Amino acid sequence: MKKQSGVLQRWDDERGFGFITDKKGRDIFVHVSAFGRIRSRPKAGEKVLFRVEPDAAKGVRALEVERRWRPAHLLLPEFLFPLLLVGVFYGGFWLSFSENAFRFFLLLFLFFVAALTFIMFGLDKRAALNEAERVPEKTLHLLSLSGGWPGAMLARPLFRHKTRKQPFSAVLWLVVVVNITVLGVFIFSSQAAPLRDWLDVQALSWLIALKEWGLISRPI
Structure with missing residues (x-):
């Protein structure tokens, strides 16, 4: 499955998770571990690329999250x-x-x-x-x-x-x-x-x- 784009609309830095809004307007759960090795913490409003996988608790969750170039x-x-x-x-x-x-x-x-x-x-x-x-x-x-x-x-x-x-x-x-x-x-x-x-x-x-x-x- 190819990566889709979205925006990190909400991010709780203390708890290390947030939600990405995709092009369809869905809120998709994302954990900080999905970003891999990063030099700076994610911030709300960042554009990202990601894949999704089924999750028993959240429905779907984002993985292999990549911050768009800026x-x-x-x-x-x-x-x-x-x-x-x-x-x-x-x-x-x-x-x-x-x-x-x-x-x-x-x-x-x-x-x-x-x-x-x-x-x-x-x-x-x-x-x-x-x-x-x-x-x-x-x-x-x-x-x-x-x-x-x-x-x-x-x-x-x-x-x-x-x-x-x-x-x-x-x-x-x-x-x-x-x-x-x-x-x-x-x-x-x-x-x-x-x-x-x-x-x-x-x-x-x-x-x-x-x-x-x-x-x-x-x-x-």
Whole structure:
């Protein structure tokens, strides 16, 4: 059964329960345990997603309750840390390749893969809510391994998706370590110097072509 939406109309924080009003106007009992691990207590007026199950005493009760995304979620620690990590990564990348012509094209590729990964996480979250066909975890990991892990890091807390699931989380962090390690070797290894030089030549030829087409005006 897919999740339905409602509003937490009444909430007794001391006793840890309340009632969700669904779209049909029914009041559905909900206990604080149905929210899982939470950093802040529920409050009346919050929009939620939930499933229902029969209950001998209450008729039905809500379970697997999920608070709908709101702008305040951007200030949560679980989102701020990935945001800081992603910002440091892209900033360090740009500075590390300051002398290389190919940095613009490589960064553009990384942005594209990260955006695609972010979108795929969002689609998988929606599919999970609607009990539709899911995006395979292997696809999400391959996108992350291809350089899209910043998109995964931002999507997980924002969509509240795959944040605690194991071994998915452990594999994702391993992917991050592998990506940063490989990039570090590429930047600082003398063995990778011929590859960096070759990429610079290719990038310069593209930049010259873009300048001739009038697409860029800055000096090359």
